[in-house]
Amino acid sequence: MPLRRGEATASRSRPDGLPRLLPAGPGEPDGLREHLARHGFIPYRNAPLQLAGDLQAAGLTGRGGAAFPVYRKLEAVAGAGGRAFVVANGAESEPAASKDASLLWLAPHLVLDGLQLAAEAVGAQEACLYVHNTRGEQFTAALRRALSDRWSARIDRVPVQLAEAPARFLAGQETAMVNLLNGGLALPTFTPPRVFERGVNGAPTLVQNVETLAHIALIARYGAGWFRQVGTHAEPGSMLSTIHHADGTVRIVEAAIGTPLRSLLGADLGTDGTDGPAQAVLAGGYHGTWLAASRAAGLTLDNAALTRAGASIGAGVLVALPASHCGLAETARVARYLALESAGQCGPCLNGLPRIADGLATLAGPRPSPQVRANIERWAGLVTGRGACSHPDGSMRFVRSALDVFAAELRQHERGVCSASARRPFLPLPAGAAVSEEDWS
Amino acid sequence: MEKQLTGKQLRVNPIECSGHGACAELLPEMISLDEWGYPLIDPRPVPPALERQARRAVSGCPVLALQLNRRR
Numbered sequence: 375m376p377l378r379r380g381e382a383t384a385s386r387s388r389p390d391g392l393p394r395l396l397p398a399g400p401g402e403p404d405g406l407r408e409h410l411a412r413h414g415f416i417p418y419r420n421a422p423l424q425l426a427g428d429l430q431a432a433g434l435t436g437r438g439g440a441a442f443p444v445y446r447k448l449e450a451v452a453g454a455g456g457r458a459f460v461v462a463n464g465a466e467s468e469p470a471a472s473k474d475a476s477l478l479w480l481a482p483h484l485v486l487d488g489l490q491l492a493a494e495a496v497g498a499q500e501a502c503l504y505v506h507n508t509r510g511e512q513f514t515a516a517l518r519r520a521l522s523d524r525w526s527a528r529i530d531r532v533p534v535q536l537a538e539a540p541a542r543f544l545a546g547q548e549t550a551m552v553n554l555l556n557g558g559l560a561l562p563t564f565t566p567p568r569v570f571e572r573g574v575n576g577a578p579t580l581v582q583n584v585e586t587l588a589h590i591a592l593i594a595r596y597g598a599g600w601f602r603q604v605g606t607h608a609e610p611g612s613m614l615s616t617i618h619h620a621d622g623t624v625r626i627v628e629a630a631i632g633t634p635l636r637s638l639l640g641a642d643l644g645t646d647g648t649d650g651p652a653q654a655v656l657a658g659g660y661h662g663t664w665l666a667a668s669r670a671a672g673l674t675l676d677n678a679a680l681t682r683a684g685a686s687i688g689a690g691v692l693v694a695l696p697a698s699h700c701g702l703a704e705t706a707r708v709a710r711y712l713a714l715e716s717a718g719q720c721g722p723c724l725n726g727l728p729r730i731a732d733g734l735a736t737l738a739g740p741r742p743s744p745q746v747r748a749n750i751e752r753w754a755g756l757v758t759g760r761g762a763c764s765h766p767d768g769s770m771r772f773v774r775s776a777l778d779v780f781a782a783e784l785r786q787h788e789r790g791v792c793s794a795s796a797r798r799p800f801l802p803l804p805a806g807a808a809v810s811e812e813d814w815s
Numbered sequence: 816m817e818k819q820l821t822g823k824q825l826r827v828n829p830i831e832c833s834g835h836g837a838c839a840e841l842l843p844e845m846i847s848l849d850e851w852g853y854p855l856i857d858p859r860p861v862p863p864a865l866e867r868q869a870r871r872a873v874s875g876c877p878v879l880a881l882q883l884n885r886r887r
Contacts, residue, residue, distance in 0.1 A: 564828045720829035721853040756849050762830045 389596075392604065392612055393628040395588050396480050403516065406523045409483035416487045416529055417594045418494060423452050425495040429590065431598035433610040438463060438583030439661075439688050441609075441677055444590070447580060450570045451496045454578035458498040460532075461555070461574065462489045464505040464584040465539040465546035468659035468689040469711075469802050473614035474584050475509055476626045481588065482520040486534065488587025491594050493532040496580050500532060503584075504551055507538040508804070514538065541804065543660075543715035547763050548581045550717075561717045562763035585614055585690075604630035609676045613690060618802075620651040620696040632676045635692065642694035643671040653697040654779050656801070658688025660708050661768025664701070664775040667694075684775065693801065700794035701780035702787065704801050705773065706734035711803050712769040723766040726757035730773060740790045747777065747784065822860025824886050825869060829853075831880035838881050841872040860886060 397404055397412070404412065419425055430445040451458050462485060466474040478485060486503070493501050503517060517536055524530045537555060539545040545560040552573045554560040573579025582590075589611060593601050602610040609631045617625045620642045629638060635655065636643050644650030644667075655670035657663050663685035665673070673679050680686050695701060713727035733750040736742045754774055757766040777784070786793055825845060827838075834852035844865055845857040861869045861883065873881045 562830075564830050721832060721834050721851055722829065722849065725851040725853075756851075756855075760829055760853070762828070 390603075392630065394592055394612055395477060395484060395585070395614060395628055396626070403480050404483060406483055406520070406527060406529075409481070413484070413487075413591070413595060416490060416591070418491070418531070419594070420494075422497045423448065423495055425491055425590070425594060426452075428593055428598050432593045432601040433598075433608075434586070434589055434593060434601065435609065436583055437585035437589070437613055437690065439658075441687065444582065444586060447570065447582070448492070448495050451578045451580040454571055457500075457577055458493075458496040458580060459574040459577040460489060460493045460496065460498045460501040460580045461551065461582070462486075462501070462503045462534075462584050462587050463546060463548070463551065463581050464503060465551065466506065466689070467539075467543045467546040468661070468691055469543075469804050470618060470656075470659055470691045470693055471616045471689045472624070473616045473626050473690050475505075475513070477585055477588060477614060478505065478517060479513060482517055483524070484588040484591045485584045486520060486524060486530070486587075487591035487594075488582075488589070489534060490530055490532060491590055492580060492582055492587060496578075498532060498577075498580070500535075500574075500577075502535045502537050502555065502574070504537045504539055504546075504555070506541060506545070508541045543712070544717055544763065544765060547765075549763065551581070552579060561719060562765075564762045606632040606676050606678070608678055613675070613687070615675070615690045615692055618691075618693040620694040622800075629675060632674050632679075635670050635673050635675060638675060638692060639670070639694050643667055650694075651696045651698075652694035654695045654701055656691065656693040656695065656772075657685040659691040660712060660772055660801075661764070662686070662688045662691065663771055664705075664779040666779050695800060696796070698794060698796040699800045700738065700783065700792050701776060702734065702783055703738040703792075703794065704799065705776035705780070706731065706738040707799055707803065708801055709734045709769070709773055712765070712772070716765060717763070720761045720766070722757045722760040726753045726766065727769060729753050730757070730769075734773065734776075737784060737787060740787060740792070742784075742787060744788070750777065822862070822886060823866065823869070823883050824858070824860055825856050825872075826882045826884055827854055827856060828880045828882065831878050832876075833878055833880075835877050837875045837877060838872045841875050842868050845869070846872065854881075 426445040426448045434444045435441040464474050464478050540560050544550050547562050548569050549563040550560045552569050555574045569579045605611045612628050612630050615627050642650045642652040652667045655665045709731040713731040716723045716727050718724045730750050730753050733746050736746045754770045758770045838854050839846045839848045847855045873883050
């Protein structure tokens with residue numbers, strides 16, 4: 375693609391307000407020309423680790439789920455010794471999440487700018503963009519095109535390979551990803567070594583979520599002070615969320631961290647004094663936490679507030695479950711999916727998750743015996759903290775919160791009554807995933 | 816308190832572990848088995864009096880899944 379330098383390097387005014395990451399309004403994805411017109415040329419620092427100071431001042435944390443301070447990861451990789459490798463992790467495995475795929479589709483060059491800046495910061499000479507192979511040929515073709523446009527325009531200094539993740543829930547987990555990139559299967563490995571010590575090709579490896587990289591590209595241009603104009607003091611900036619409304623519509627929203635859930639979920643949680651159509655909100659995805667709608671209505675979208683309620687931002691998913699659906703049946707379906715997505719490598723997860731899923735299917739049916747719930751709770755205790763990866767812990771967070779939030783529904787089931795009126799499942803699962811349908815309602 | 820900070824800790828690699836149960840036989844003071852035969856390990860530091868026995872449990876694991884590490 376021909377590029378006029380003057381056009382590319384002209385100074386841009388700082389964008390105020392939101393959205394920052396996604397092009398405002400509906401429209402075509404940003405090609406390289408639109409990206410350069412919007413944000414200008416990539417601001418290389420020409421010195422390793424200079425960026426880390428800005429990211430520390432900005433208070434940027436990872437947007438892939440763990441919310442770890444980004445500058446500390448950069449320092450760990452840069453300090454590990456040896457040539458580093460950088461991965462942009464776009465393998466968004468949560469079935470209810472699509473914010474990373476939307477970002478890669480609409481603003482790929484922002485992510486790829488961030489990838490180059492991160493590579494420069496840790497002194498990496500190689501990088502990779504890791505995405506699921508389930509998003510369609512058009513999606514990967516667009517990313518290949520973006521990469522080749524940047525290489526032809528001599529924007530990228532470090533070559534970037536596109537790597538495709540298999541359609542498995544755990545393929546986006548960082549040790550599984552490193553295992554795959556090293557020629558193995560996309561299965562989690564035991565740590566240590568952590569990937570920042572020894573990852574792709576044995577090199578210290580920086581893994582950042584694609585949204586995190588897009589924020590890096592903006593902070594490098596507009597500064598830490600600009601980044602902190604929105605968000606809370608402890609958790610600055612904005613974040614992308616995938617929001618599933620009670621009427622079945624799905625939106626990708628960029629909101630300031632700390633935004634009230636009530637304003638994100640709109641009428642789902644009701645307006646002053648009246649209940650909305652949602653009975654509960656799932657925060658964080660299928661490794662996340664159910665919250666009663668009344669509880670969610672008083673919370674804000676930040677980890678400080680969500681942690682107090684036993685939840686977290688996680689994968690940036692919010693699902694408003696309508697009262698017409700049975701929370702236990704929904705949880706049982708997803709628990710079955712999570713059990714099938716266990717890598718089956720660790721005994722407690724391999725043995726526990728299917729039993730727990732079966733137990734939940736029983737609770738979702740009529741007149742379950744009290745022993746079933748007791749078994750689920752005992753098994754949940756046995757699998758938590760005993761896997762090589764976070765799959766058992768995340769799955770149990772989801773299951774335990776369901777037993778808590780849907781306790782009243784469970785009492786109904788024990789009497790042989792289910793309050794649901796809808797028969798079609800609400801929570802999304804990947805097409806072709808083997809799940810048992812709970813049709814009793 | 817000083818002892819606690821310098822003590823060693825048992826840890827199992829859950830991927831390697833295949834539930835032989837040898838560790839629980841060799842170190843019942845600190846390891847029991849769950850209902851599927853996988854080890855439940857006392858997370859506290861290994862008391863010096865049990866360190867030799869702990870080492871024996873580590874070397875007695877048929878798949879070398881048990882580790883005795885300095886506390887991280």
